[in-house]
Amino acid sequence: MTETRLTRDRLEALLRKMATTKVVVVGDAMLDVYLVGDLNLSTSYLVTDPGRPTTSKTRVVARGQQMLRIDEEIEDPVPARVMEQIGAALERALRDADALLMEDYNKGTLVPQVIERALTLAKKNSLPVVVDPKFKNFFAYRGATVFKPNRRELELAMGAALDLAHPDALPDALGKLAVDNLLLTLGGEGMMLVTKDQEITRIPTMAREVFDVSGAGDTVTAWVGTALAAGASVREAAHLANFAAGIEVGKAGVATVSGPEVLAVHEAYYDQLGKLRREGLL
Secondary structure (H helix, E strand, O other): OOOOOOOHHHHHHHHHHHOOOOEEEEEOOEEEEOOOOOOOOOOOOOOOOOOOOOEEEEEEEEOOEEEEEEEEOOOOOOOHHHHHHHHHHHHHHHHHOOEEEEEOOOOOOOOHHHHHHHHHHHHHOOOOEEEEOOOOOOOOOOOOOEEOOEHHHHHHHHOOOOOOOOOOHHHHHHHHHOOOEEEEEOHHHOEEEEOOOOOEEEEOOOOOOOOOOOOHHHHHHHHHHHHHHOOOOHHHHHHHHHHHHHHHOOOOOOOOOOHHHHHHHHHHHHHHHHHHHHOOOO
C-alpha cells in the first residue's frame, strides 16, 4: 500500500487549474426534483427525444430527512436517430474539452454504440476518461483512464465476492476490465485505487458526519475527472475526490463542494496526521 501526500501548494495549484478546465459529461440525464432548489445547467449540447421523458426522481423530504423517492423513467435503449445525435453533440463538445466523464445509470443513453463513439473521440483528442459504470455495459469501457465502480457493482460483474485482503483480487479485476486505473469506492471504508502499474493505494474515508449519501459517487466522478483535466496524477485526483466526497455526505441532498471547503479539510487531515505521528500513534 502507498500513500500520496498532497501539499497545500500543490492542492492550491490544482484547484486553480481545475477552475479553468472544461469537462464533458455523457450519460443518462436525470432530474432530482425538490420543492425548493435551482437547476442552472447549460443545455448547449442537450439531446432531446420527444417520445422519452427525462428521468426524474421526486424526493419526499420531511424535517430535513428523505422519507422516500418516486422515480419516473424509461429504460429502453435510445433509438438509432438519437444515438447519432448524441455522437454529433459529443464531437462538438469535445473539440475544446479537457476531460470526459461517462455517467452510466442503465437508463438507455449509454448504449454500446454511444460508449464506443465517446471513447474513440476522447482518444482522438487525447482526453482522460472517467467512467461511473452500471451493470449492463460494465465491460464496454476498455481503455478508460479511470473506472469507478462500487464494491457491489464490481462483485456482480465478476460473479464473486471480492477478497480485498488478497493482493491479486483488484489487479485481476483491472486486467479483465482492460482499463488503465480502477478506483473502487467502499462507502464508509473509503476507496481503493489500483493503477496500471499494479500498485494499490488505500484511501480512508474523510467523512466526519454522514447526513445524506445522495450524490457522493457523482462527486467522486466529477472531482476525479476535473482534477485529471487540470493535470493531476490519478492518485492525486483520487485523494482530492475523497476529500470532496467526505464533505458532500455531510450536506443535505445532492450538494456541491467548493475548492475552499476541500482546502480546509485537506489542512485538517494532514494536521491530524502529523499530530498522530508525533505522538507515535502512526
